[in-house]
Amino acid sequence: MASLGGSSSSSTEYIVRVPKNTSKKYSIMAFNSGDKVNCSSWTQARMERDMSNRRMYGVEETEEGAAGSEFGKKQREEARRKKFGIVTREFKVEDQPWILKVNGKAGKRFKGTKKGGVTENASYYIFTQCPDGAFEAFPVNGWYNFVPQAKHRTLTAEEAEEEWGRRNKVVNHFSIMLQRRLREQERGPDDDDEEGEKGGKKKKKKGGRGGDLRIHDLEDDLELSSDESDSSGGEDGDSKPKKKGGDVKGKGKKKKKKRGSDSEANEDSDDGDFEGLEVDYMSDESSSEEEAGEEKAKSNKEAVPKGIDEASESEEESEEEKQNEEEGKEEEEEEEGKKTPVQTKKKRDSSGESDTSEDSDIDGEAASALFMVKRTPPKRGGGRGSGGSSRTGSRPGTPSIDSASTSNTLRAAASKLEQGKRHVVGGSSESPAAKRLKMESSSMAVTTQSPAPSGKSTPQPPSGKSTPSSSDVQLTEEAVRRYLIRKPMTTKDLLKKFQTKRTGLSSEQTVNVLAQILKRLNPERKNVNDKMHFYLTE
Amino acid sequence: MSEKGEVDLTGAKQNTGVWLVKVPKYLSQQWAKASGRGEVGKLRIGKNQGKAEVEFTLNEDLTMIDGLGDKPSGVQAPRDHPFTMQTVGGQTLAVFTETQSESSKDRISLEGLVVQRAECRPAASENYMKLKRLQIEELSKPVRLSQQLEKAVTTNYKPVANHSYNLEYDRKKKDEGKRARADKQQVLDMLFSAFEKHQYYNIKDLVDVTKQPVSYLKEILRDIGIYNVKGTHKNTWELKPEYRHYQGGEEEKETDD
Numbered sequence: 001m002a003s004l005g006g007s008s009s010s011s012t013e014y015i016v017r018v019p020k021n022t023s024k025k026y027s028i029m030a031f032n033s034g035d036k037v038n039c040s041s042w043t044q045a046r047m048e049r050d051m052s053n054r055r056m057y058g059v060e061e062t063e064e065g066a067a068g069s070e071f072g073k074k075q076r077e078e079a080r081r082k083k084f085g086i087v088t089r090e091f092k093v094e095d096q097p098w099i100l101k102v103n104g105k106a107g108k109r110f111k112g113t114k115k116g117g118v119t120e121n122a123s124y125y126i127f128t129q130c131p132d133g134a135f136e137a138f139p140v141n142g143w144y145n146f147v148p149q150a151k152h153r154t155l156t157a158e159e160a161e162e163e164w165g166r167r168n169k170v171v172n173h174f175s176i177m178l179q180r181r182l183r184e185q186e187r188g189p190d191d192d193d194e195e196g197e198k199g200g201k202k203k204k205k206k207g208g209r210g211g212d213l214r215i216h217d218l219e220d221d222l223e224l225s226s227d228e229s230d231s232s233g234g235e236d237g238d239s240k241p242k243k244k245g246g247d248v249k250g251k252g253k254k255k256k257k258k259r260g261s262d263s264e265a266n267e268d269s270d271d272g273d274f275e276g277l278e279v280d281y282m283s284d285e286s287s288s289e290e291e292a293g294e295e296k297a298k299s300n301k302e303a304v305p306k307g308i309d310e311a312s313e314s315e316e317e318s319e320e321e322k323q324n325e326e327e328g329k330e331e332e333e334e335e336e337g338k339k340t341p342v343q344t345k346k347k348r349d350s351s352g353e354s355d356t357s358e359d360s361d362i363d364g365e366a367a368s369a370l371f372m373v374k375r376t377p378p379k380r381g382g383g384r385g386s387g388g389s390s391r392t393g394s395r396p397g398t399p400s401i402d403s404a405s406t407s408n409t410l411r412a413a414a415s416k417l418e419q420g421k422r423h424v425v426g427g428s429s430e431s432p433a434a435k436r437l438k439m440e441s442s443s444m445a446v447t448t449q450s451p452a453p454s455g456k457s458t459p460q461p462p463s464g465k466s467t468p469s470s471s472d473v474q475l476t477e478e479a480v481r482r483y484l485i486r487k488p489m490t491t492k493d494l495l496k497k498f499q500t501k502r503t504g505l506s507s508e509q510t511v512n513v514l515a516q517i518l519k520r521l522n523p524e525r526k527n528v529n530d531k532m533h534f535y536l537t538e
Numbered sequence: 539m540s541e542k543g544e545v546d547l548t549g550a551k552q553n554t555g556v557w558l559v560k561v562p563k564y565l566s567q568q569w570a571k572a573s574g575r576g577e578v579g580k581l582r583i584g585k586n587q588g589k590a591e592v593e594f595t596l597n598e599d600l601t602m603i604d605g606l607g608d609k610p611s612g613v614q615a616p617r618d619h620p621f622t623m624q625t626v627g628g629q630t631l632a633v634f635t636e637t638q639s640e641s642s643k644d645r646i647s648l649e650g651l652v653v654q655r656a657e658c659r660p661a662a663s664e665n666y667m668k669l670k671r672l673q674i675e676e677l678s679k680p681v682r683l684s685q686q687l688e689k690a691v692t693t694n695y696k697p698v699a700n701h702s703y704n705l706e707y708d709r710k711k712k713d714e715g716k717r718a719r720a721d722k723q724q725v726l727d728m729l730f731s732a733f734e735k736h737q738y739y740n741i742k743d744l745v746d747v748t749k750q751p752v753s754y755l756k757e758i759l760r761d762i763g764i765y766n767v768k769g770t771h772k773n774t775w776e777l778k779p780e781y782r783h784y785q786g787g788e789e790e791k792e793t794d795d
Contacts, residue, residue: 011584031630039550123566127557
């Protein structure tokens with residue numbers, strides 16, 4: 001070792017030796033500085049290879065010989081693997097990770113994984129100074145990165161997903177692991193010891209969380225007075241400690257079973273929840289009656305929000321229903337194929353169901369495209385009875401007012417409805433009222449296409465014929481005779497000729513009248529195209 | 539097994555400090571050629587105005603670089619290598635050794651901790667440039683080589699059947715002869731002993747083992763065995779349950795005729 005003097009530098013020389021034939025293989029054990037590993041504090045350490053990956057590389061041995069084995073299975077498997085080009089890497093012991101246990105069972109555990117590519121382009125050497133002052137350089141064989149292994153319980157992937165979904169609700173995060181531990185306790189008593197141990201450890205560490213009655217750690221955080229509330233809060237998973245009083249132990253157990261999720265806030269329904277809901281159109285009259293009562297209740301409850309219009313409707317039922325009637329009437333009377341507005345209106349009608357049903361009644365008479373089904377009187381009476389009373393009370397004066405104005409079709413229709421209802425209720429004044437309605441309607445028949453009066457509730461007046469309507473076509477014997485002379489017609493054709501709108505009669509009435517006429521005329525029958533045609537020869 | 543896995547912590551306790559030095563490949567190759575005690579060079583550590591300077595000088599006799607195939611390439615390795623000192627910042631590096639003695643007792647011992655990291659750099663010199671060029675040339679040679687042939691290749695032809703193989707096959711067949719039906723009892727014995735070894739057998743394998751014609755063998759098998767159509771052991775024969783006697787140890791099963 002020569003020392004050279006320099007002006008302001010001093011240096012010493014050392015001989016570097018690279019010993020050969022050492023049986024020692026040097027490796028680097030790298031720890032993250034954040035882990036604060038102090039090797040000198042280790043009293044005892046054990047390290048061995050982690051052989052858990054052996055079965056991945058080695059073939060999983062099925063039972064050799066006798067039961068379960070096949071003749072020549074190994075060769076066949078190998079041939080198969082070759083055919084598919086599956087190359088299984090060998091299991092090299094030197095490449096396996098290390099497991100380092102420091103200070104026995106209670107100490108830390110580390111897993112050291114080999115870092116690749118260390119010796120590819122450059123070699124690392126360890127320079128140690130020997131007692132004689134020379135340096136000895138040893139090549140580094142491998143580099144292992146050691147990471148500490150967690151001993152505390154961690155959530156599995158599924159559990160983590162669950163908790164992630166509840167992250168906005170759960171305030172008490174300690175209970176998450178607690179619950180998991182308790183669940184495991186329930187599942188297996190075998191695990192209990194381990195769990196209990198860990199639980200015990202936790203107890204000691206954190207002042208007794210988990211379990212039935214323990215002094216809770218959150219006591220300080222939440223500033224609670226009673227211990228019981230703390231523990232219950234911990235168990236619950238909800239930081240609502242004040243709500244529980246005594247008997248936490250019993251409750252606590254049950255709550256643990258519930259996982260505490262039940263007591264947590266349920267998600268309020270968001271805006272988009274009701275979007276896809278479909279509401280039936282009350283076009284089917286037979287069903288609409290039964291739903292009449294329901295719908296009323298529904299509309300009261302506002303169970304399903306149907307938009308602003310409908311919402312505002314259901315608020316003030318009676319008035320809205322009136323409007324429904326009118327608007328409903330409008331649709332029906334128009335009878336065009338304006339589906340969309342009709343449909344929206346129908347929707348609205350559903351809230352004021354009984355009215356719709358009655359509107360449909362009248363429509364049925366008109367045999368419009370929208371409402372097809374005819375009603376039988378008793379059914380209707382029932383439906384009306386439920387709704388009529390309430391409404392009649394609310395609007396006593398309107399019909400008379402409406403009848404006065406002939407221009408407003410809707411009002412007229414509404415008034416008719418009112419009258420119709422009153423018929424049911426009153427009963428005695430039916431016929432004259434019916435007649436009156438018919439007069440009104442007939443007077444309006446010119447300007448409007450109002451449906452026939454609600455004479456359906458009343459027994460069919462024979463005056464169907466006697467009330468001459470100033471319509472273009474009258475259902476008279478003369479008219480029928482004329483048609484039948486001209487050419488043979490089916491009953492259907494005849495009915496078409498005497499359209500109810502123009503004769504001012506209900507379809508039933510028309511049918512009856514026509515039948516009577518035909519009986520009287522007794523026309524001859526002829527079968528054309530499998531249809532019965534009537535004709536007269538003069 | 540307390541020996542195995544025990545880590546000798548003497549080095550850690552003494553807090554032995556070592557240096558981790560990154561050395562270029564050619565230098566480590568030269569060091570491998572060292573003879574005797576393994577002296578490879580000199581390390582000079584100096585303090586120049588407060589800064590530590592470390593330099594390694596390679597021994598003269600180790601400067602001969604071998605080219606391809608261990609012949610001298612005429613290039614000399616540079617001799618001076620200053621060390622770049624670095625700190626062991628974000629990592630705590632410890633050095634451990636595995637000792638594999640003949641008695642196959644692996645002993646792991648902790649040698650010490652790394653206190654200084656360094657990189658050994660060659661001083662830029664003519665020699666080094668030449669060396670580098672040599673290296674690059676070697677690396678840039680393609681692995682595969684196309685060669686032009688003067689004569690067409692006539693040595694491979696495709697035989698319809700391998701003649702020697704054919705002859706061998708025919709001879710083998712003649713020797714074996716047709717499979718003769720042996721005594722039923724004998725065949726049964728053979729089958730049982732075969733099934734002792736393995737549970738499932740392919741019919742072809744059984745034919746090989748017993749050397750019986752297929753139909754005859756099948757008849758016998760139908761008596762004592764069942765044919766697996768589905769499941770993992772597809773299309774295999776196995777003994778009927780009453781004939782089976784699979785346990786940890788094998789036992790002869792008496793057959794009833």
